[in-house]
Amino acid sequence: MLMTLTLQQQAAKMNRKKDKGFESPRPFKLTHQVVCINNINFQRKSVIGYVELTIFPTVVNLNRIKLNSKQCRIYRVRVNELEAPFIYNDPTLEVCHSESKQRNLNYFSSAYTAAVSAVDPDAGNGELVIKVPSELWKQGDDLKVLKVYIEFSLDQPKGGLHFVVPDVEGSMAERGAHVFSFGYQNSTRFWFPCVDSYSELCTWKLEFTVDASMVAVSCGDLMETIYTHDMRKKTFHYVLPIPTAAPNISLAVGPFEILVDPYMHEVTHFCLPQLLPLLKHSMSYLHEIFEFYEEILTCRYPYSCFKTVFVDEAYVQVSSYASMSIFSTNLLHSPTIIDQTPQTRRCLAQALAQQFFGCFISRMSWADEWVLKGISGYIYGLYLKKTFGVNEYRHWIKEELDRIVVYELKMGGVLLHPTFIGGKEKDNPTPHLHFSIKHPHTLSWEYFRMFQCKAHLVMRLIENRISMEFMLQVFNKLLSLASTASSQKYQSHMWSQMLLSTHAFLKSISNVSGKDIGPLIKQWVRDQSGVVKFFGSFAFNRKRNVLELEIRQDYTSSGTQKYVGPIKVTVQELDGSFNHTLQIEENSLKHDIPCHSKSRRNKKKKIPLMNGEEVDMDLSAMDADSPLLWIRIDPDMSILRKVEFEQADFMWQYQLRYERDVVAQEEAITALEKFPTPASRLALTDILEQEQCFYKVRMQACFCLAKIANAMVSTWQGPPAMKSLFTRMFCCKSCPNIVRTNNFINFQSYFLQKTMPVAMALLRDVQNLCPKDVLNFILDLIKYNDNRKNKFSDNYYRAELIEALTNALTPAISINNEVRTVENLNPDVRLILEEITRFLNMEKLLPSFRNTITVSCLKAIRQLQKNGHIPSDPSLFRAYAEYGHFVDVRLSALEALVDYTTVERSSTDLQWLLDLVQSDPVHYVRHKVLGMLSRNPPFTKAADSGLCTEALVDQLWRLMNSGTAHEWRLRCDAVNLYYTLFGLTRPSCLPLPELGLVLNLKEKKAVLNPTIKPEQGTSVAMETPASIGVHGVGMSYSAVDEEPDPVSLGVCGVGQPPQGLKRKAETPLGSPPEPGQILQHTDDDGRPGRYKIRFNPMEDEDIDMETVHDSQAFIHHHLNLLERPSTPGKEPPLAEQTLPSMSAAPVAPFSKDAASLSSKHGGDHAHHHHHHHHEHKKKKKKHKHKHKHKHKHDSKDRDRENPYAFSNSPASGRSLRSPSLSD
Amino acid sequence: MQMGDSSAAPGTSLNYGGRGAKAASSPAENYQLARRRTLQVVVSALLTESGFESAEKAAVETLTEMMQSYITEIGRCAKTYCEHTARSVPTLSDTVVTLIEMGFNVDTLPVYAKRSQRMVITAPPVTNAPVTPKSLSAGQKRTHPSHIPCHFPEFPDPHTYIKTPTFREPVSDYQVVREKAATQRRDVERALTRFMAKTGETQSLFKDDVSAFPLIAARPSAIPYLSALLPSELELQSLEETDSSEQDDQTDSENAAGNVINDDPSADKENSVLPPSGVVPSAKVSEDNVIDNPYLRPVKKPKVRRKK
DSSP states (O other): OHHHHHHHHHHHHHHHHHHHOOOOSSSEEEEEEEEEEEEEETTTTEEEEEEEEEEEESSSSOOEEEEBOOSOEEEEEEETTEEOOEEEOOTTSSSSOTTOOOOOHHHHHHHHHHHHHHTOGGGTOOSEEEEOOHHHHTSOSSOOOEEEEEEEEEESOSSSEEEEOOOSSSOTTTTTOEEEEOOSSSOGGGTSOBOOOTTOEEEEEEEEEEETTOEEEESSEEEEEEEOTTSSEEEEEEEEEEEEEGGGOOEEEEOOEEEEOSSOTTEEEEEOTTOHHHHHHHTTTHHHHHHHHHHHTTSOOSSSOEEEEEETTOSSSEEEETTEEEEEGGGOOOTTOSTHHHHHHHHHHHHHHHHHBTTTBEESSGGGHHHHHHHHHHHHHHHHHHHHHHHHHHHHHHHHHHHHHHHHHHHOOOOSBOOOSSOSGGGOSOTTSSSOSSSGGGSOHHHHHHHHHHHHHHHHHHHHHHOHHHHHHHHHHHHHHHHHHHHSOOOTTGGGGGEEOHHHHHHHHHHHHOOOOHHHHHHHTBSOOOBEEEEEEEEEETTTTEEEEEEEEOOSSTTBOOOOEEEEEEEEETTEEEEEEEEEOSSOOEEEEEOSOOOOOOTTSOEEOTTSOEEOOOGGGSOTTOOEEEEEESTTOOSSEEEEEOOOHHHHHHHHHHOOOHHHHHHHHHHHTTOOSHHHHHHHHHHHHOTTSOHHHHHHHHHHHHHHHHHTTTTOOSSSTTHHHHHHHHBOSSOTTSBOOOOOOSHHHHHHHHHHHHHHTTOOOTTSSOOHHHHHHHHHHHHHOOOTTOSSOOHHHHHHHHHHHHHHOOOOOOSTTOOOOSTTOOHHHHHHHHHHHHHHHHHHHSOOGGGHHHHHHHHHHHHHHHTTSSOOOSHHHHHHHSBTBOHHHHHHHHHHHHHHHHHHTOHHHHHHHHHHHHHOSOHHHHHHHHHHHHHSOSSOTTSOOTTOOHHHHHHHHHIIIIITTTOHHHHHHHHHHHHHHHOSSOOTTSOOOOTTHHHHHHHHHHHOOTTSOOHHHHHHHHHHHHHHHHHOOHHHHHHHHHSHHHHHHHIIIIIOHHHHHHHHHSSOTTOOOOHHHHHHHHHHHTOTTSOOTTTGGGHHHHHHHHTOOOHHHHHHHHHHHHTTTTSTTTSHHHHHTHHHHHHTOOSGGGHHHHHHSOHHHHHHHHHHHHHHHHHHHHHHHHHHHHHHHHHHHHHHHHHHTOTTHHHHSTTTTGGGGSOOTTO | OHHHHHHHHHHHIIIIIHHHHHHTTOHHHHHHHHHHHHHHHHHHHHHHHTTOSOOOHHHHHHHHHHHHHHHHHHHHHHHHHHHHTTOSSOOHHHHHHHHHHTTOOTTHHHHHHTOTTOOOOOOOOOOOOOOOOOOOOOSOOOOOOTTSOTTSOOOOOGGGTOOOOOOOOOOOOHHHHHHHHHHHHHHHHHHHHHHHHHHSOEEOSOSSOTTSSOEEOOOOOSSHHHHHHSOOHHHHHHHHHHHHHTTTTOOSHHHHHHGGGGSOTTSOHHHHTSOOTTTSOHHHHHHGGGOOOTTTSOOBOOOSSOOO
16 A cells, blocks of 8 residues: 555656656765866876865755765865764675675576665765764754865776786876776766766866876866976876766876867877877868758757867777767777778767767666757767768667667667656566666666667657758757856756756657657657567559558567558659558558559650659569559658568569669668579679669679579579679770779779678588689789778778688598698698798788788688688687787687687687686777677576586686676676576576575574574575576475575575664665655654655664764774775675674674774674664564565566566565564 | 927817818818927927926917917018008018017017027928919900000919800790790799798688698788879889870870879978979969968967967
8 A cells, every 4th residue: 555655656756856857866066076186197097186076955955965986095074164974875786795606697687786785876976974963964054055175096897997008118197108098877876986977077187197108188178287386297187167977077187299180179089109190180071060960950069179089998989978088099090091980980970979879978877868868869860871871870779770670580679768757676677677767777788779879760750750950959948948058057956957857859850840759659668678570461452453551560579669650661663763651550451552654565655763864664574464663661760760661572673673672772782682582683783883883782692693693503504603793893905804903993893892802701512611713813902912002091991802812711521530731731731821820920020901801811710610620629719719909810829729629629729719808908808709609608698508517607707796896897798698698597506405404594594693603594595586487496496485585584684683684774775765765764764854865874883873973983994994995806795794794783784894993883883783673673674575575576476477577576685685584 | 488389289289289180182281280380399398498398288389379360460561561662572671660560579588589598490391381372363354455564463363354244146026025025024023922821921722731822911001091192103203104105196184184193292381282284274273382382381379368
């Protein structure tokens, strides 16, 4: 009852919230923050500094301030010059207790989500809880400004800041040592204490004292640079007057070379020493991107300056922060490089788009992230359209659409705007996923990328609906509102105009366009995920001259959804192209479309196309009875869909030849793969030769042609596919076997020249070998390749030629697994190997741009190994995978190693890879390795494998549980890998849980000894339910079923005082801090007078805080304890226990700390213990609701028969804060 | 004297006997041997003159050596003096000056020469002075032209100054040229990489034959991005060449930007912000002198009283 009421209240509150705009989850408002880093030590990789936050309490008697801080060692906290006690507790350091035997992913995911919630700034939480000295909060009602001053240091940070210190001679500046901030979503808490939320804006003053040879680049305007007294260092003073969220603050320090943009003097570029020439070239078109965005948005760039910094070992290629962006140095290129140029431009355009939407305009909550990602992705798309052309744009949209379709169909839906009305795990909108989408930090990286992809596609759908003009007006409106707000001095509500919410966005759309896009939003954004899967086929009814189109949908498989609404169908007839809008309804599959063309008597007539062009066609191929040339369903991609359409091969051929839309051409090419006929061959060859055709279509045609040729191998006439074409296009007139000297001035033919050999190498003869002609042809291309007169580098071309050689490889004829020796090397393979050896060796002497040659050679060598031509051996790849090679080379080598591990089932190599994941200095590489392992896993949950051992399970568990605590992305990668290898439930290689444990559990309950090691009990209580589905341990099930709550709750509550209490101090597991939840809590506690609306999680601790008498001793104690978070990973359990020791934990587990505890603390313990009991009594009442609630869930869960649902139920999550049976 | 002789004789045989027998075939050696022997006799005679009964052969040998050095030095110096005065044969005065220069009192020489106890030594056996091999003469030497006096040295052999250009019809067949260039490059590359592989550490793809397909070992570098991103000298060079050769028909901005790369990276920061010539609108150029970018401003000196 009460629960329902609460939910209603909450819902009401949500509604109100929508109307009133932003409401802070915190009882204070941050207005200004000073970050001062006094010292950066590159040798020791440490940082010392302080922050000062100016906050306005929004409640009377603000007695606690929660801030975010991770891995910082905090020395002292002062509030208005008064020493303030503080508590540091980070439950994400170790998600599940280290000694827990629990190993199922469901359990981990819910615990991890709970841990992230517990410190989530968007819920008003934080790792650092500061007690406002009583002198200050007892002052009375006047809400006075508080200044919170925190001194901190960072030692060898594992996240947040990345130090790159090359191991060479010389000073740090000469060595090119640099440091920069990084992170996935809001990760600023890793390098300084702050409110790490995108919705808490404030102005900034940033000061960085660095070596005189270095430059510190940060957000905002550089006011001045001042030498220190010894003249050996200088201090950079930055001021950021535009209210900005902490996650958008960044820093880069290094001996950067400075380039002021010649077109825009307020834009400054920074790169590492020696790269200035590359920087000059790469940045030479940035001003065009600026101009473009400012023009379409009719809004000036919001910051007064912009800085680009190019760093080594970047976390991602592009990351945008307020008025600056950090890029990977590998984006820089010289003017001789073709392939990198568009990529770099794209990255710059992305960065700049995010400056407007993402940095300047921030999001209100995580659920609104899709709007920002969508808008920045959308305007980036507009830039692509303008710069690279409509073809490229449409191709890109198709590519993105295909990506999201593939992902959603494989992994399940991507939900853009998740709502958690109930705030319960049960209401998880994405039960198909093995992670929670409630927080950005629990998402798998791939999901997040797909999320971004879908967001911009949906923006495009909105554009289709309301027109681009209105769309841009909306953006302009949002930006002008924000810039008006940004120039205001701090006022309670103005700054929230800079925060964008889904609601505000939709409202703005309806205001501007007057159109209701509700259904569209409902379909693609809110509550529904998945794509639409259409199957189309047609018949032509000659009598009625009607096209009978049947469109079916599959909306039952995973990742799909039902579509109801209009759909556009374009029919190309003899008399022209006609658009029809059909209505997809519940039960109508068939649609009759009347045709316009009666017959085709007049053969000479030109056929009008969609774009008004009229062309001559050879109509002999078509069906004489039908006027239909081709049919397209949803040609504008205005639905997120996959269409499988059936039409005759000649129709696809016509579509390929004559339809001018690149998307249609690409669809036709894909479809033609299924029609290996001479007619298809001719159509493809014609397209290949047609220079007006978009080059990417032609490239795709190459591969299709290769496939068709292989399918037609027995009837193929003439030289190998594409050979004569290539000869005609790229070889000398006088000697057709010799390729012309390279001249890549025409980029279209360059890309074609690169691609054709690669596709040709896929050709196979009747013996399924690469034809000798083709191999010799490729070898000749390599031999006669001459780049001396070319003004562009041919490194990508040569790399593709190596790839062609790789493609030409076929499996060796193996005679009973003999050892591969040089003698029995196939002569063709010998030639290939010789080329590869020479290329690889030459690369050492004359390295190519981004070492593309080495990358290709490593792939080729792995392919040689895999096909049994040379002995399979990982040592070469290990050498190239080492730190110190160029990152592309490393990744290529690692890819080969992962493949080796999978093919050879090598446990040593798997171990080697996992060690690399744990210890490699480059975050990007670690991330990539886990990604590769997930994509190409050595084994999966489906199959048994010798590699699947208990040790491996433990290792991976440790990795995601505590080993990756300082890097959200890596942790999610580890979770992904764990999921790929073992699935959601308990890994099969682990021994079955003992049956007797349930009994033990009860015994334990009777013992009532809080110091007993509780983990075993916990794990059973938590794990048994979840493992029921898998192991079918009937006995344990019945035991749990019999008395489910008390057992699990009891154990959790008492059996493990440290953990139990720790959980209590955080936001409770399974109950996200939604307002409704809090209200309930307050009511229950019967302390309505208190203001703790969003303060719930710390409530229990409240009294603990008050009982800390001696703040000095307190601080002293904490300084000791805080040693640990700064060396995370090693002793996370102890770090976590910080809090329990403060509240009620027995001293026993802290033998080390015991010595340092003052006698006063001993007293505290007794006191706390008492309090603890007291509290439990209070909670017992509450428990009753819980109990009911729980049963409700149980029944629901069983109804659904979802084996996984159990772990989402309160039995696993909520129980931790429930009353203990010890009372 | 007896003793001296007897001691000298074995010394001689010791020093030269063994080799002498072998070297008898060489006239030059025979010649020297005889001279040396005479010198030894002279030393022995001098020793006897000075009243020595006997001498160790090592001592005699050393003294011989010193004597020889002394005489050689006199000869060398005298020759130098003579050449200094542009003559080719030393005269008496050259020798005298030399002796004086070496600190020898020349006046005492006549007295010494006429001393009574002087022993007469037989002249050394006549042996043929060694013949210096004639340089191989090739071709006809040129005679002096009329304006050169005939006492001037003769022309050297013609091959030392005549150049004979080797000349063959250049291969103009395109196919052959390409073929040749390709083969040549491949051979050079192969030889070079083989050499590098032989001289350094290698990795191998085969276990049975480590030398087949040797791969130069991968070596991590401290700053891997530099070599991977910066164009090599070779590329820069060829870029320059193509730029200059194609300047007429290349008008696109890519090419203009291409020149940027040749700028000195260590150029002054103020200069470095100057845009590549001709790309920037002229209005901007004039502004360039007054770029106000906070990163270009000078670093301030600390205030005497530091805040905080």
